Amino acid sequence: MDVIQIGDIVARKSYQCDVLFRVIDIKEKNGEREAILYGEDVRLVADAPCSDLVVIDEREQQERKKREREWIEQSYRLFRQDYQAMKQKVEYRATGGYRVEKDFFQIPGRVLHLDGDPLYLRKCLDLYERIGVPVHGVYCEESEMPEAVGHLIEQFRPDILVITGHDSYSKTKGGVNDLKAYRHSRHFVQTVKEARKKIPHLDQLIIFAGACQSHFESLIRAGANFASSPARVNIHALDPVYIVSRLSLTPFTETVDVWDVLRNTLTGEKGLGGVETKGVLRTGMPFRLIANREENRHG
Structure with missing residues (x-):
């Protein structure tokens, strides 16, 4: 029998080992060891008796990570296809239907990403860069985000704000519409409200x-353009990146x-939803003038 320790990668036997978790803390509850768990690939926080957990060996971890990478790559390729189509539309418009050559530059929307998990934040930053x-x-703990x-x-001064981390719903703590039944939804809601005090307009x-x-x-009513989770399902750690990147790279028109x-x-529409929103990409010209100024500044 495995002795569960902080830092172990585990799965819950009662859930057929469907999700991998990191053990971030272990506490005593009613005479039994209970682990606090963070999802490895989904933004879920959970607790479970250590007796319900099984340590996942390195071989199985690598097999699951391989499948995860393939899934992420497929989504990334689809995103790039969409982006290339958008880019061609911008080039067509900027060059008058390709009739003339024009040097132009683009300014994508700036993102401020607040995340309650430093490891997920690092994964997201790598994808933004890519x-x-x-x-x-x-990195900011969910309870500290409103302040x-x-x-x-x-x-x-971002164009796009991401407020994410870990959350979960517990039906033993209340009904599906009771914010007290959610681990961090109330913190996310309050953070959105505080952000809207600064900048009320959704665009x-x-x-x-x-x-x-x-x-x-509650998140949409508080003023979010996009939020999770309409069907109260798990969302992938990288889903916020794909949503805001599409908005960052879509023209403001x-x-x-x-x-x-x-x-x-x-994750798709069961885990994510939102309202129609304008893009924030801006196109300018001439690019040559901008490039020359940069060269002179650093020359």
Whole structure:
């Protein structure tokens, strides 16, 4: 029998070992050891008796990680196809239907990403960089986000704000519409409200908020453009990146259909939803002048 320790990668036997978790803490409860668990690939926090956990060996971890990478790569390829189509539309418009050559540059929307998990934050920042979205990431515990968000908005002046981390719904703590039954939904809701005190308009600051099983309706009512989780299902750690990257790279003259944003996420419409929102990409010219100024500045 495995002796569960902090840092172990485990799965729950009562859930047919469907999700991998990291053990982040172990406490005594009613004379039994109970582990606090963070999902390895989904934004879920859970607790479980250590007796219900099994340690996942390195071989199985690698097999699952391989399948995960293949899944992520497929989603990334679909995203890149969409982005290339958008880029061609911008080039066509900027060059007058390719009739003339024009040097132009693009300014994607800036992202401020608040995350309650530093490991997930690192994964997200790597994907933002790969896609080409300017981002500033901040690790912040979910309960501290409402107090921190106003100052961070003033400091970084983002076009898009991500408020995420871990969450979960427990039916033993209340009904599906009771925020007290959710581990961090109330913190996400309050953070959205604080952000909207700074910038009320949905097109002047785009907000994604939520994690696994979060109270979608409350987050949208609080002022989020996109949120999780309509069907109270788990969402993938990287889903916020795909949503806000699409918005960051869509021209501000275009309104993004919700389905167009969701279709290349790893979770889909059961875990994610939102309202029609304008993109924030801006195109300018001439690029040559900008490049020359940069060369002169560093020459």
